[in-house]
Amino acid sequence: MRGRPADESIRIARASIRQASQLCRGADLDRLQRALDFLESAAAGMQEAEAQVRSGAPADAAGICREAALLKRDVAGMIRAIDSCTALCRGLSVRLGCAPLSYTPQGRVVPASPSVVACQMQG
Numbered sequence: 001m002r003g004r005p006a007d008e009s010i011r012i013a014r015a016s017i018r019q020a021s022q023l024c025r026g027a028d029l030d031r032l033q034r035a036l037d038f039l040e041s042a043a044a045g046m047q048e049a050e051a052q053v054r055s056g057a058p059a060d061a062a063g064i065c066r067e068a069a070l071l072k073r074d075v076a077g078m079i080r081a082i083d084s085c086t087a088l089c090r091g092l093s094v095r096l097g098c099a100p101l102s103y104t105p106q107g108r109v110v111p112a113s114p115s116v117v118a119c120q121m122q123g
Contacts, residue, residue, distance in 0.1 A: 006052035007060055010067035013045030017074045024081055039078070046071075 003009075020038035023031045053064065086103075102110040 003048060003052065005059060006049040007063040007067045009045045009049035009052065010064065010071050013042040013049070014067070014071050014074050016042035016045065017071075017078055021074075021078055021081065024078075024085070 004012075016038040020035040020042070023035035023038065049064075092098075104110055
């Protein structure tokens with residue numbers, strides 16, 4: 001597979017994560033959807049980088065390691081932001097007596113079963 005070098009794919013993935021992080025600073029659903037699109041783009045960039053590394057010896061192994069370490073830091077920051085938002089949402093739903101939201105790994109809402117909703121309304 002000949003595409004862009006792995007370290008460049010990782011840099012592009014990092015840029016997508018930073019853009020997603022910037023978009024997540026508002027409570028606008030359109031912005032959040034665009035942020036999800038950037039995160040999906042970052043995941044695709046990482047798959048491309050992985051394919052490049054697996055296809056042969058990378059030209060700049062030290063550069064890839066450096067970019068991967070920076071990517072790990074960026075991902076950790078994004079995970080903290082997402083976890084914080086999730087905790088706030090779940091806390092509000094409990095406080096307001098609503099059914100808690102669950103999400104798939106792709107970020108889609110999973111509807112609560114009627115038994116869970118009934119239990120929460122009683123308890």
